Amino acid sequence: MSPWSCSFIYLFACLAAARTTLLSHTIQATGPPIASLSISTPSGGWTTDAPPPLVIDFGPVLAGAIVGRQIRLCNTGQSTLTITRSRPPSLAQLAAVNPGAELYEGQTIAPGSCATGTVAVYSSPQQPNRPAQRIESYWILGTDGKDARDRTKEFGIRGIKVGVTITTRQVGPLNGQNGTGVYQYVGCFRDAPARNLEREVNGGSPSRLQNNTNGNCMDICAMGGYVFAGTEYRQECWCGNSIGNGAAAFRDEKLGLCGLACTGDGGEQCGGEGGYLSLYADQGRFDIVGFLDSVKGSTGSTTPTTTAGSATPTGSTGPAELWGYLGCYRDNVDSRRTLSSKTNSSDGMTLEACAAFCSGFNFFGTEYARECYCGYSLPSGFVADSADCNTPCSGNKVQICGSGDRLSVYRNSVYNTPPPTPSHVPRVSSGAGTSWVWTGCYTEVSGGRALKSASLARDDMTAQLCASFCGAEGTKMMGLEYGRECWCGDSLEKGSAIATQAECDMVCAGDGGEYCGGKNRLDVYRAG
Structure with a gap:
């Protein structure tokens, strides 16, 4: 064979090899995207691409906690993968963290790359002793790729089920079988001069007033054999065997009216300003579920009069009607x-x-x-x-x-005419010939009381009422606090200091034209 024929043979062999290589690259470049879906594990790893449905179950999460898990979408194919559909969970307590930037519709994933999306539990802080709450939703995802589990099939649309069980602390007497509280939360109730519960048990004990919690109140009421236990005005504990004002006193929890922190635990609410009671009941002696069902639609149940718009990150929308x-x-x-x-x-x-x-x-x-x-x-x-x-x-x-x-x-959108401006009453009589003169606004003592000889809390509190009470106690000074509290003593305890007049800014519960101290601030009067 001549060298020329050999050269031609070599040339054709080279061209054939080049054509094969080119075709190989062309075939690889046009390979489809392949979608592989997995979820993070609590230990920090990832699940394999298991058959649907994939499930993220956070299990029990204590109210107030925030926890997160991730969904991962990988492209194991040879061309770009596009997310064609994404419907992330968006519940108040179970939602995608950044739905506009993670696993969003139109997002592309290059070959050999992955994208992730985080879903989180935003469990709202809740009162203790509530039933466990199960919350479930889905993150719906669709792509234009093949399914990594079977590359002959389309990935299509998949749903990742997401669930959590919100639990609360259980305090007070506990049931031996399951560890749940004997007393369970009923709701927030509007109190009145005719009280919902008949007996207040903390008033005679400074220690109880300063360390009030819902659990402590339940313990006291349980020892007395009471069906109901309720906390109010941060420091009060009430016990009783019936709800004096009935269903008409119930208030929708969404209104946030029972929002005052307990004196003994700032993480719990003990009633609210204006006479609101956080009520608990012995679930073995009171049908809580039946009662709550009965008050749905009750005229006594206050509900919002506005419709909320979905607030954007700039806060530009809100209650839409009024x-x-x-x-x-x-x-x-x-x-x-x-x-x-x-x-x-x-x-x-x-x-x-x-x-x-x-x-x-x-x-x-x-x-x-x-x-x-x-x-x-x-x-x-x-x-x-x-x-x-x-x-x-x-x-x-x-x-x-x-x-x-x-x-x-x-x-x-509806204008409300302001009431007359309240004032600090300069002088008041106790009705027994004793005149009390306002001396200023003073701070409460940290961890104690500035005046501690005697106290009175009333929803009709006025400077006159406090003067009459402290006059009967025979003390030389009186102080009004939190709009409804009256404190008596002969002198201010060490640690109480003069404050600005503006800090005593809460009107009296019994007279909107008078000031009765403020939060940890006393309008102080001296007899003379």
Whole structure:
């Protein structure tokens, strides 16, 4: 064979090899995307691409905790994978963390790459001794790729089931069989001069007043054989065998009216301002479920009068019917509240709850995720950057409730005429010839009481009523606190100091024209 023929043979062999290589690369480049789905494990690993349905079960999660798990979508094919459908969970307590940026519709995943999405449990803080709550949802995903489990089939649309069981602390007497509390939470009830429960058991004990918790109250009521136990005004414990004001006293929990922290545990609520009782019942002697079913639709059950819009991250939407969003405002400027007529706080705070709480005012504002403030007027010059209000509401993570010293402010479309400005009564008579003179606003003693000889708490409290009570006790000084409390003594205990007059800003429960101290602040009077 001549060299020329050999060269031609070699040339054809080279061309054939090149064609084979080119075709091979062409075939590889046009291979389909292949979708492989897995979920993270509690230990930090990943599941294999198991047959559907994939399940993320967080198991029991204590109320107030935030935990997360991830979904991973990988492309093991040879061309770009596109997410054609994504419907993440969006419940208040079970939701995708960043649905607009993780596993979103239209997202592309290169060959050999993965994308992840995080789903989290945002369990709202709850009162102790509540039944476990099961919450379930799905993250629906679709792609244009083949299924990694069977590459002859399309991935199609898959659902990842997500579930959690929200549990609460169980306090007070416990059932021996399952460890649940004997007393279970019934709800928030409006109290009145005709009390819901007949006996208050903490009043004669400074130690009990200062260390009040729902569990401690249950223990006391259980020892007395009572069916019901209730906490109120942070420090009070009430026991009884019937609900004096019945279903008409029940209030929807969404309103956040029972939001005062217990004196003995700041993580629990012991009633609320304005006479609201956190009520528990012995579930073996009272049908809680039946009672709650009976009060649905009751005229005594206060519900929000507004419809909430879905708040965007800038907080620009909110209760849609009566209230209009004004913007983000500064608070605590020169230690003064921007809205100071009425306040409330709750770990279940939502825009609807604050709107209902402030229904008789012209403005409301939410702050620090859980605080609600009402006012008849809004000072000028306090507007802040809209981006400053960026904290999700504690009771609804898709709504915005201000941030640190920043209020998300709304205006009522119905104007409410402000009442006459209250004042600190300069002088009051006890009715027995003794005159009491106002000496100023004073701080409470840390961990104790500035005046501790005697005390009285009433929903019709006035300076006159307190003067009569302390006059009968024969003390030389009296102090009004929290709008409804009266304290007597001969001198202020060490640690109490003069405060600004503005800090005693709570009106008397029995007379809106008078001030009766404030939060840990006393309007102090001296006999003479």
